[in-house]
Amino acid sequence: MTFTSFATRRAYARRPQRGPITRLLEDERWLAVALLLPTIVLLGLFIAYPFIKGVELSVTDAKVGVPGRFVGLQNFRQIWNDGIFHVAVWNTCVYTAVTTVFKLALGLWLALLLNNNFRGKAFTRAFILLPFIIPTVLSTLAWKWMFDPTFSVINWMLFRLGLISTRINWLGDPNLALISVMIVNVWRGVPFYAISLLAGLQTISPELNEAAAIDGARAWQRFRHVTWPLLLPVTLVIVLFSVIQTFADFQLVYVLTGGGPANATQLFATYAYQIGIGTGLLSEGATISLAVFPVLLLVVVVQLLYIRRVETY
């Protein structure tokens, strides 16, 4: 008894002195603040500040090197009456909607294929990611060559196969130009969908499908009633990310067409760049960029609500 008391006393005597910070962090509320602080600072610096600065610019008449004065909603009225802006809005919506559908369909198809066991599975999975890994500008330049009106390898191939007699003006024809740009976007985006959906597929227990098969469900029925409902939350998150990225796409169009011909491929981002950087009208450029915000906010809110509902069920 005496010995125990002695040992306890010694242990207490050795306990180091706790500083004020340590004592503060023992309180969970302060610990939470401390742990969140780096994230808050990063988000504030790289997301909140540029956003607030963008809002501030959009209500002034600032130009490069000229701070500008408050003009209220004048810039918004101006772009509302801007014909090229209308074209850019339409193009961006079509571009995002069409490419998202194709990326999802092809990505899902690819993910289902890759989810099977076959020889060289690991290599194929890594290989599939290539379009996503290669820097966009680099791969887009390669596509530019393939769409080149004079040297197009696609035209050459179609001509050799006897499918065309005159060359196809991929980037010169206004309708084809937007389609061509969308093809490149789909090519680049499918791997992201495929790999993300594959990850989602692998979390689904094979037993569920096996049980359904024993009950007599055919492949399509198993997909429709077992796989798809379980994959839906992951799919919605992927679509959400993809829509945001596609809506703000810049590099691809900038390299392929510069928004031409005659604005046939002009998107929000390319037009904002043209006005903000090319003409030095920072306020108008910021206004065009901000015009994307309500649309994206709506998409995000609707999708997040839907995801919550799906997850609750």
Added chain:
Amino acid sequence: MARIDRRRLLKLSGAGVAAGAGGIAGILASGRAPAYAQATTLHYLRWSDFVPASDQVLKTKIAPQCEKALGIRLELEMVNANDIQARITSAIQSGSGPDIILGLNNWPQLYTDSLSDVSDVAEELGKAQGGYYDVSKAVATLRGKWIGVPWAIGGGLVAYRKSWFDEVGMNKFPETWDELREAGKKLKAQGRPIGQTAGHTFGDAPGFWYPYLWSWGGKEVEADGKTVALDSKETLESVKFAVPLWKDACDEGGLAWDDSSNNRAFLSGSISATNNGASIYLEAKRKPDTYQTEKGTPMYQDILHAPLPGGPGGQFNLPGPFTNLLMAYSKNQKPAKDFLRWVSSKDIFEQWFSSQQGYTDGATLYWEEDKVWGADPVLLPFRDLPRKGRMMGYAGPPGRASAEAQTKYIIVDMYAKAIQGTAPQDAVKWAHDELVKIYA
């Protein structure tokens, strides 16, 4: 560390005073770099030249001479022309970046509030070199004040295959649009169309379509620089003619071309003529074994240059003035001015100018007499390019609104729309309305 005694210090200070008082003359007289400049580094941002040899001259010859003569270490940075405006914007907004930036076209007019007054340097150089061309002066001045020091003038002429035009009965390049259409029709039938871009690309597209508009008598605005005057009989005629010209004579893939597409098409023998800088010819001449005619002879021997055809309004081109911009945020104002004065002085500029081989003209009349024009008669037509030049925004000054119109490709797209099937009057009306919004 080297010891500096009193006598040596006095000598060095003397050189500094001489430089301060006498500018370049003082520096040269003292034979020593000014004392202030011993530790000065100037950051000079330029485009990557279409004549790579000129960038080499700057790096390997002019930069070392600069350090020797002025004591200024020149930090040269060459980037793609398309990226310079993004760099200028970030530099101005953050208040730090290159001390001097080589501006293209009418860019000086976009950044007027952020550029230093360099009137003393520009006036001095202009006086010593026979005066500036109008286009250089127009982009580099604001209400009589120089906001940049003109450096050189680029621009395009039509590079064409002499033998192919001979074959269709044209022993010289067409001088009117009708002649061009007729010749182009025959050439296109042989699979040798005229190649011209109508896409969104900063150099070749405006370089062709602005002069085309002017040659018909069309103009963006009146001389007041405010009243939009595009919707006119002359403009409509030009658009009406552009449609059959395109269909009959031009490579229809041109709607998607960028600034390098026509170079590739010409050098591969796919087109018979294109409006361009001298780079096609210079490249063909540099690689005679690579670029050959169908007969196996070097292609450069079959290339000639001619001005764009003329019309009822005259015959024009759109030059591309280059202007050195001293940024107002730079902490090296004095050394930067000394450098600008020095680098555009006859002896130094001559080294760079020779390496261009005729790709650019000087900004002053003095360089019309330079020996470079005697070196290759094929490049001689480029010498007269600035005299027939007009800047975008004609008949007004090449200010911010004209830059916006160009950046939005209003004039180019007016023709592109018509080529794609929009009724000419609708295309003109669309472009006019867009200009009204810009110039409002």
